[in-house]
Each structure stands twice: as C-alpha cells, then as structure tokens.
Amino acid sequence: MATAPSDYVFQDEFTADSTYETGEAVSLWKDAWRRLTSNYFALFGLAVIVLLLLVAIVSQFWTPYPTWKQGIGPTYGGPSAAHPFGLDQVGRDILSRLMGGAAIALAVGLGTALLSSIIGIALGLLAGFYRGWVDTVISLLINVWYGIPDLLVVMLFVVIINSRELKWIIVAISITAWLNMARLVRGQTLALREREFVEAARSIGTRDVGLLTRHILPNALGPIIVQATYLIPAAILFEAFLSFLGLGAPPPEPSWGAMCAEGYKSLQLAAHVTLVPAFALAITLIALNAFGDGLRDALDPRMRR
Amino acid sequence: MAPLLQVEDLKTYFHLRDGVVKAVDGITFHVDKGETVGIVGESGSGKSITSLSIMRLVPEPGRIVHGRILFGADGQPKDVVKMTDEEIRDFRGSDVSMIFQDPMTSLNPVLKVGFQVREAMSAHDRFSDEQSKARVVPLLKKVRIPGAADRTKAYPHQFSGGMRQRVMIAMGLSNEPSLLIADEPTTALDVTVQAQILELLRDLNREMGTAIILITHNLAVVASLCTRVVVMYAGRIVEEGYTRDIFKNPQHPYTWSLLRSMPRLDAARHSKLLTISGLPPDMSNPPPGCKFHPRCRFRVDRCLEEEPPLGEVGPNQYARCWVLMQNALVTQPEKAAAAEVPIPPLSAEPAQIDQRPDPDRPGAVKA
Amino acid sequence: MTLEASPEVESRVVDKQLALVSVEDVTKHFPIGAGLLGGGSAVRAVDGVSFEVRAGETLGLVGESGCGKSTLGRVIAQLHPATSGKVIFQGQDLVPMRGEKLRRMRQELQMIFQDPYASLNPRMTVGEIIGEPLKNFGLARGKERSNRVHEVMRTCGLNPNFLNRYPHEFSGGQRQRIGIARALVLNPTFIVADEPISALDVSIQAQIVNLMEDLQNRFKLTYLFIAHDLSVVRHLSDRVAVMYLGKIMEIADSHSIYENPLHPYTKALLSSIPIPDPDLEAKRQPILLQGEIPSPVNPPSGCRFHTRCPIAQFPICSEQVPPLESKVDGHLAACHFAGQL
Ligand SMILES: Nc1ncnc2c1ncn2[C@@H]1O[C@H](COP(=O)(O)OP(=O)(O)OP(=O)(O)O)[C@@H](O)[C@H]1O
Ligand SMILES: Nc1ncnc2c1ncn2[C@@H]1O[C@H](COP(=O)(O)OP(=O)(O)OP(=O)(O)O)[C@@H](O)[C@H]1O
Numbered sequence A: 001m002a003t004a005p006s007d008y009v010f011q012d013e014f015t016a017d018s019t020y021e022t023g024e025a026v027s028l029w030k031d032a033w034r035r036l037t038s039n040y041f042a043l044f045g046l047a048v049i050v051l052l053l054l055v056a057i058v059s060q061f062w063t064p065y066p067t068w069k070q071g072i073g074p075t076y077g078g079p080s081a082a083h084p085f086g087l088d089q090v091g092r093d094i095l096s097r098l099m100g101g102a103a104i105a106l107a108v109g110l111g112t113a114l115l116s117s118i119i120g121i122a123l124g125l126l127a128g129f130y131r132g133w134v135d136t137v138i139s140l141l142i143n144v145w146y147g148i149p150d151l152l153v154v155m156l157f158v159v160i161i162n163s164r165e166l167k168w169i170i171v172a173i174s175i176t177a178w179l180n181m182a183r184l185v186r187g188q189t190l191a192l193r194e195r196e197f198v199e200a201a202r203s204i205g206t207r208d209v210g211l212l213t214r215h216i217l218p219n220a221l222g223p224i225i226v227q228a229t230y231l232i233p234a235a236i237l238f239e240a241f242l243s244f245l246g247l248g249a250p251p252p253e254p255s256w257g258a259m260c261a262e263g264y265k266s267l268q269l270a271a272h273v274t275l276v277p278a279f280a281l282a283i284t285l286i287a288l289n290a291f292g293d294g295l296r297d298a299l300d301p302r303m304r305r
Numbered sequence B: 001m002a003p004l005l006q007v008e009d010l011k012t013y014f015h016l017r018d019g020v021v022k023a024v025d026g027i028t029f030h031v032d033k034g035e036t037v038g039i040v041g042e043s044g045s046g047k048s049i050t051s052l053s054i055m056r057l058v059p060e061p062g063r064i065v066h067g068r069i070l071f072g073a074d075g076q077p078k079d080v081v082k083m084t085d086e087e088i089r090d091f092r093g094s095d096v097s098m099i100f101q102d103p104m105t106s107l108n109p110v111l112k113v114g115f116q117v118r119e120a121m122s123a124h125d126r127f128s129d130e131q132s133k134a135r136v137v138p139l140l141k142k143v144r145i146p147g148a149a150d151r152t153k154a155y156p157h158q159f160s161g162g163m164r165q166r167v168m169i170a171m172g173l174s175n176e177p178s179l180l181i182a183d184e185p186t187t188a189l190d191v192t193v194q195a196q197i198l199e200l201l202r203d204l205n206r207e208m209g210t211a212i213i214l215i216t217h218n219l220a221v222v223a224s225l226c227t228r229v230v231v232m233y234a235g236r237i238v239e240e241g242y243t244r245d246i247f248k249n250p251q252h253p254y255t256w257s258l259l260r261s262m263p264r265l266d267a268a269r270h271s272k273l274l275t276i277s278g279l280p281p282d283m284s285n286p287p288p289g290c291k292f293h294p295r296c297r298f299r300v301d302r303c304l305e306e307e308p309p310l311g312e313v314g315p316n317q318y319a320r321c322w323v324l325m326q327n328a329l330v331t332q333p334e335k336a337a338a339a340e341v342p343i344p345p346l347s348a349e350p351a352q353i354d355q356r357p358d359p360d361r362p363g364a365v366k367a
Numbered sequence C: 001m002t003l004e005a006s007p008e009v010e011s012r013v014v015d016k017q018l019a020l021v022s023v024e025d026v027t028k029h030f031p032i033g034a035g036l037l038g039g040g041s042a043v044r045a046v047d048g049v050s051f052e053v054r055a056g057e058t059l060g061l062v063g064e065s066g067c068g069k070s071t072l073g074r075v076i077a078q079l080h081p082a083t084s085g086k087v088i089f090q091g092q093d094l095v096p097m098r099g100e101k102l103r104r105m106r107q108e109l110q111m112i113f114q115d116p117y118a119s120l121n122p123r124m125t126v127g128e129i130i131g132e133p134l135k136n137f138g139l140a141r142g143k144e145r146s147n148r149v150h151e152v153m154r155t156c157g158l159n160p161n162f163l164n165r166y167p168h169e170f171s172g173g174q175r176q177r178i179g180i181a182r183a184l185v186l187n188p189t190f191i192v193a194d195e196p197i198s199a200l201d202v203s204i205q206a207q208i209v210n211l212m213e214d215l216q217n218r219f220k221l222t223y224l225f226i227a228h229d230l231s232v233v234r235h236l237s238d239r240v241a242v243m244y245l246g247k248i249m250e251i252a253d254s255h256s257i258y259e260n261p262l263h264p265y266t267k268a269l270l271s272s273i274p275i276p277d278p279d280l281e282a283k284r285q286p287i288l289l290q291g292e293i294p295s296p297v298n299p300p301s302g303c304r305f306h307t308r309c310p311i312a313q314f315p316i317c318s319e320q321v322p323p324l325e326s327k328v329d330g331h332l333a334a335c336h337f338a339g340q341l
C-alpha cells in the first residue's frame, strides 16, 4: 500500500521516490475478521447461528407437519423415521415445532436486541454527550430500573397491555434489557467526546447530531455490537423462561420454553419431549455466547498483534 | 587500549507473521572508557533496539541473530550475547545501566523513592546492605534532588517529571557502572529541565568517569553532550565520527540534510527550510540498495541496486554512501546549492535580518 | 475558481499593525475536587491574559509544558468557553456567543491540532474528513464539493487519489497535512496551530513548517502558532509571546525577543536550548533554573516566576504582581527588574 507521493513540489524542490513507502496495512475491521475466523469456538457459534437462521426461514414456508396440528401420531411417541424427534403430549411433531420455535427464538432475540439497543444507545448517547442534568436524570432512571426485578416489569407490562402477542413480548423484554447498553454507551460517549477528533469536528462547525452520528457512534460501534450479541441469547433465555412460566407467547405457538414446560410434567414418561427443545435452547445459547466472546476478543484492540 | 564496549556486526531481527523486521542490521561501533557517544536517528531507526540488545532486553519476538557485544576494558572482554542468565543479571545494573524516556513507567508507583534506590543496590553485591542504606541520600544529593534526606520517603508521584528522571539516574548510577545508556532521557521533559538533566549528565561523566551512550533524535542535544556521534537510518549506521566533524563536515546526505532541515535558534527567520522529502522507510519492506535512496537528492544509478559499505571518509569519520557530500558538492553543485539554506549571521545587522513584512510576499502591503 | 483567487482571499488585509484578534483579560479555570458544598479549587490554566494577533502575522506562543498554551489556544478557538474575559474577532466578542451564531463564526477561525493520530476520526475516509466542513456549512455539494476537496488536498501536498483511504493508512506527516487541509477548506482567516509539528519525525517537521509558511503567503492567513520549540517559533513568527504558569511574561517582535529578551524567564528559556553546533554549544552558558513549574492550582503570589527567578528581590517580587507593560518601544514584559539579568 503505497502512500501519497507528494505532488506538492516547492520551487526547485526535490521530490522523493515513493516506491518503497508503505503505510500501516489492514484496517480494524479486516483485522478483527481475521482474528474472529481464527477462533474455532466462535466459528462454531457462527455456524450454528447460520443454521438456525436457515431453519427459521424455512419454517416460515415449510415444516414436515403443521406446528399446531395435534394427533398426527401417538402421543408421547418416541423418535422414528417419520418423526425424528418423536411426538409430544398431544401428538404434535416435535421436529416441526422445534423449527417453528427457532423462528420465535430468533425473532425474540433479534427483536429485543434491536429494540433495546436503540433505547440504550439513544439514552446513553444523550447522557454521555450532554452530561449535566440530562445525565443525572438518565443515570437515575437506570439505577432505579436496576432495582426493580425484570420479571415484575414484564408481568406488569403483560397485564397492562393485556396481550401476549410476540411483538408485545419483545417490547416487554426490551424495556428491561436496555440498561447495560445505555451504561456502556454512556461510558463510551463520555470518553469519546473528549477525544481530539471530536473537538476537531466541533471546530469545523459540526452540529451535535453530526458529532453524535458521524463521530461518536461509529467509534463506539465495536463494543455496541458485542453488547448487542450478548443481548440476543439473554432475550431468548428470558422468553423461554417466561413461556415456561406461562407468560410467554400463547399456545399453540411452538416456543421452546413452552415446549419444555409442557413436557416437563411427563419427564419420567417421555423425556424427549422436554430434552429436545432444552437441548436446542442450550446449543443456541452456547453458540451465541461463543460468537459474542469471539467478537469481543476480535474487536478488542489489546488483542491486536 | 581496548574499548569499554565493542559492538560487532550486531543484528537484531523481529520475526513477525508477515515477514522479518531487521530492526538492527549489522552495526559496529565502540565506546571508550569515560566517553560520551550519541546515537541519533529518527523514530524506528533502531536506536532503542540497539541499546536493548546491549542490555539483552530485546522484547519478544525480537532476537539477537548475529554479532558480538564485547564488554570490559581490562583485556578480557566478555561477550554479552553469550552470557548466562546469572552473568547477565550481574552485568545489568552493575556494569551497565539504562535509563528510559518515561521515568514514571520505570519507577514503581507504590514504593518509596529511597527504598527503590536502595533496592537497585541490594540486587547486586557490590555494596553491603549497610553501605547501600548509607549511599541513598548522597546519591540523591549527587543528582541534585533538593532536600534529599527528607525526600527519600516520598512516592514517585510526589515528584515532578524532572525529579523522577533524576531518581532514575541515581538508581542507574548506584552501582557505579562504567557505562550508562540513556534512551531519550530528556524527550519527555521541558527545555529548562532538559538543560538541568544534560548538565547533570555532563558533570557525572566528568566526575565519575562513567561512559555514556545518549540516544536521541535531537541533534542539538548530541552537540551539547557527546564527543562522538553514531547516525542511524533504517537499522544501519550511516555515519559515525567525532561530533565536531559530523556537524561541520557531514559526509552522508542524510546527516547533511537533517542538519539543514532543522530551524535553529541561532538563525533568524529565513526563507525556507530544507525538506527531506518522502517518509522514513517501512522496516518490514526496506528499499533495495542504499536504504536512503528514495529520499536522497544526490543519488546515482548505483545507489538503487547496491548498498554502499560504511567506509572511512576522513580521520575517524565513516559514512555509508557511494557519493559522499565532499564529492556531491563538486559533481552536483546545483542540487547542493538548491538545498543549501543560508544561515544569516547572528546579531550582525539586526535591522536587516528582521526586515518584515517581507516585501516579496504575495499580498504583502508595500510600505 | 481556485481557492487562492477567491474574493475572500483577495480582500483579506495583511497589515501587521492592525489587530485581527484581541484577547482581553482572558481566564480559564478548570474546577477540581468540587465537593458537595461547592468548595474545591481550580486549575488556573489561563489566568488573565491580554494580547492581540495582527492581520497576516504569525504570533508564536511558547512556554513549558502545562503553562496553559493549549488551553489558551482552545479558548481563542472557542473550543473551551472562557471563564472570563473577551476574545474579540472581527469586531465581535466570541466569548458570549453560543449555538448557531458561534457555529457560523467557526468558518473564519480554524484550528490545527497537535496529535495527527488523535485528531482524525479513524472511521472516516480522508475525503469525508476534508469534505465535512463544507457539508456542515452547506458550502458545496456533489461534484463541486469533491473538486474543492481535490484542490485543497493538492494544495496541502496530498495525492487526491487517496481520497477514499482511512487515516491509519497514512504516515504522521501526511496525517498532519490532512488536518491542515481540513482547516483550510473553509478558507478561514485565522488559524490556531497547537504544536502542529511536535508529534512528527525530525525529518518530516520541515515539510510541515514549509507548507504552513507557503499557505500563509498564498492565502494571507493569520496564525497563532503554539509550540514549545523556540527554534521553530523563531523561524516562523513575526512576534512571540512567552507564557509561564497561565500568564504572558513577555511579548515582542521575534527579533527583540530572541536578541534582547527582557524577562529573566525568557532569557533562561533561550539559554537552555541546545544549538546543533558543537562549537557554539561549548560556549553556551545555560542559565539553569532551579526546580520546575509550580502547580497552577495555587500559583506563587506576586510574580509567578519568583520561586525560580535568579534575580528575584524580596519582598517586592513575592508581593507585587508585575504588570505586562511596554519597556522599550512595543516590547512588553512583566517583570519588576526587566532587562537586568
Ligand atoms: N516488539 C516489536 N515487534 C516488532 N517490531 C518491533 C518491535 N519493537 C521494535 N520493532 C521495530 O524495530 C524497529 C526499531 O525500533 P526502535 O524502537 O529501536 O526505534 P527507535 O530508533 O528507538 O525509535 P524511537 O525514536 O521511536 O524510539 C522499528 O522499525 C520497529 O518497527
Ligand atoms: N480539561 C481539563 N481539566 C482540568 N485541567 C486541565 C484541563 N485541560 C488542561 N488542564 C490543566 O491546565 C494546565 C494547562 O494545560 P495546557 O494543556 O493548556 O498546557 P500546555 O501549555 O498546552 O502544555 P503542553 O506543552 O504539555 O501541551 C495544566 O496544568 C493542565 O493539567
């Protein structure tokens, strides 16, 4: 990568031959990608996530059997060629429901990550950038919110909205999940706003919106992405937990949590009804966390070599 | 008399994933007993790696791959490269000690200053514990810490930058080494403090006879302290000689240009500084031939292919160049003249030197 | 039309008697350790400073680390609000200006930063960086904007082909050129340059010094050039102000300062600087100051320099603040015994 041959020539000034000049190569993102792809655990996570995504998409158009249809075969039927993961307590095909559950899990995970990131980023940016009373109010809100149990918030929300539609579940989880993101972004913003390039941007007449969107946010993106990838498994787990308690997506939605809850009563009789969705949940969480860890290491400048 | 330190064809390389960085690539120089030698060069030229090699403190993944570092003027010099771990521990700090650019990172922030100076001695067995203890205050006095006796109980953060650097020097001198390596000891300090530290080093050299290797990118600092200079460029020595000869009669185009590219305090405002075009070389992909050729205004065809040897160009002066300034001034006078910046004499005719506003400036209001 | 031939540049006056910027009794205090009860002290980084920068000149501002040079530069460039005082630029006081009015003002008044690594956004390309000021003021769009960016890049010795590269792909000197291009693209009148070369390699410094001089001539710029390197300041400046612990100690035209310093601090400072010439070095007699700069949290009473001054006389120096006043025609110094060292 040759750097600029200076075509700024002073009167009778000699200009250097620039053939051998080089700048630093690889950019941060390229470098991060290289480190991510040399981390096998993270790659495994990525592979599982891609698989999950494919399954979720396919399930919207095709599943071996309808996810809600009961009495397809014998209740508590064990795995067979026709039903590789067996049948549940009302004779639904577990594989089909597992596929449908993948879509729900991803919708909840991604939806919550997106929504709570937006809330957290917006509040964090405002608090860190304007400081003063804006920061005082937002920080107070965050601290008070921390003190209130998430479950209570969600239960109240579900009761008030009086709906258990998936989109409301996502909203409910999001309003409990933005706190860490807001804290992270606030801290990043506080540090970045003192950086010289932000000061330089101010000196060339950049408005606050520009400072936030062009200078501060892009430079905080690394940690934000990492934090967001951790939000996904947390939300999936929380939704499963809610469904397990009967507060999640309403039946017959094939939520993995609900599937576990339904099979739980007959664990002795037919363990596969519980174990299959539990296993899917576990693998998904491990994969997402592995990917998040890999991403964190890859984006950490201290890990640069 | 054998020199105190003789570095012979030293090569220190860094083996990285995408290639080898030849940070120090075959350098040879010596330091006599009680001498002050300056090593100058710009950032990345290998000055610090040279000194770290002498201390056998080269950071990973760097390695001394070739050469000898002979130390000892008593007829039986030892090769530092071959020393055992035991020997090297003894060598560091007692025969040779080193002070660094940033005195804060080299001092332990949670230990008292006096204790740290004593530690530096008790790590070696030149002085007994009693003696070590007794030496602390005199040492701090010697480096001119005001109120030395009371300040032994202070912590490093209670000292200013200049005082911390003095403490480092006190620790460096505590075992009466015969060689002190100072790597940019004043770069982080202010000019008035720099002047104090340079004065201190000069006095210590005079009083205690400690030889000093001063590493810096500031030629003026070298002029002020050193009797001999080694100029490094891209891991090589490009010129070496007595300070006076190098400054008055530089033979390598790099040295020559560098001396003309610096604004000088003793020259009033003049038209233009000489610029050295281009950039310092990328050490993982250095140019073939003479390493300076992409930036050299006097280069000839040969420079592009063949690297010149470090040849004797005068009594005790060596330069690595096919052309040499003494020839360039004759054969390429127009280039030399174009680069030559007149230094108006100081205080000659004040009114003439400072005739501002410059009437030739575009847009200048004519008086 | 090139930037150089623009009517703004054409109409710009170079008159080194005429004040372009007047700084009047400016202070900047950074509060520290303010407790619940509002107590706590302050770093008095700039503590009552007055001077003017004249149209078309370079005013050098020198002093040791921590004496408040950068803070003063930032206060003048309106990056820090002044605690008190006035900064009058083109007839208007900038200090009380806020919001859109201040933003508009910035077109005329730009800053070049010390650290070419920290002052460029690593996530923006060079083209975006240099084009941003134009975007902010809606000065040029599309093709026109990119033409302007190309022109300024060429003017600053950058190859316009590198428009789409990121800052980390450039060397320190080139990054500093990017910073200069960013300041220049708005065609400002006045530029505050905060140690623009001290982070660069020795062999690169002269390139930037020459570029800045050249730009000044072509665009009739006025510079406040901050540095701790007195040699560079001598090379560049018409006049020089010497700062110590938040106050101006001496201010005069460059020649008088260097040939005939009146303030003992200036004298000591000048005598401390090594000269790259072994013969002159052997003759140089540095005036070694004792100790180091006191803390700006509670600066010494009376003359701030009295704790280190070789000719201080007590009690006058520790009790009475010497005013910054004209000693010999236009040569201002703040010392009771100016010229006696
Ligand atoms: N840990 C390392 N890994 C890889 N390369 C290194 C390492 N340390 C130094 N180098 C390389 O060795 C070369 C010489 O470095 P050195 O620190 O000796 O330079 P220097 O002359 O002391 O410069 P400076 O004035 O910046 O201190 C540099 O080009 C650098 O790239
Ligand atoms: N944001 C801040 N908050 C508190 N104190 C500050 C702040 N900025 C600067 N200071 C203090 O103000 C004083 C002056 O600092 P300033 O950066 O202006 O010095 P300077 O002359 O530019 O020094 P240098 O040569 O090191 O750049 C210093 O004591 C510094 O610690």
Ligand code: SF4
Residues within 6 Å of the ligand: B252, B253, B254, B290, B291, B292, B293, B294, B296, B297, B298, B299, B300, B303, B308, B320, B321, B322, B323, B324
């Ligand atoms: S050998 Fe050639 S290129 Fe190298 S310094 Fe001498 S003249 Fe210049």
Ligand code: SF4
Residues within 6 Å of the ligand: C263, C264, C265, C303, C304, C305, C306, C307, C309, C310, C311, C312, C313, C317, C322, C334, C335, C336, C337, C338
């Ligand atoms: S006023 Fe007194 S202390 Fe201050 S500089 Fe002058 S002589 Fe020194």
Ligand SMILES: [Mg+2]
Residues within 6 Å of the ligand: B047, B048, B049, B183
């Ligand atoms: Mg070094």
Ligand SMILES: [Mg+2]
Residues within 6 Å of the ligand: C069, C070, C071, C195
């Ligand atoms: Mg500064």
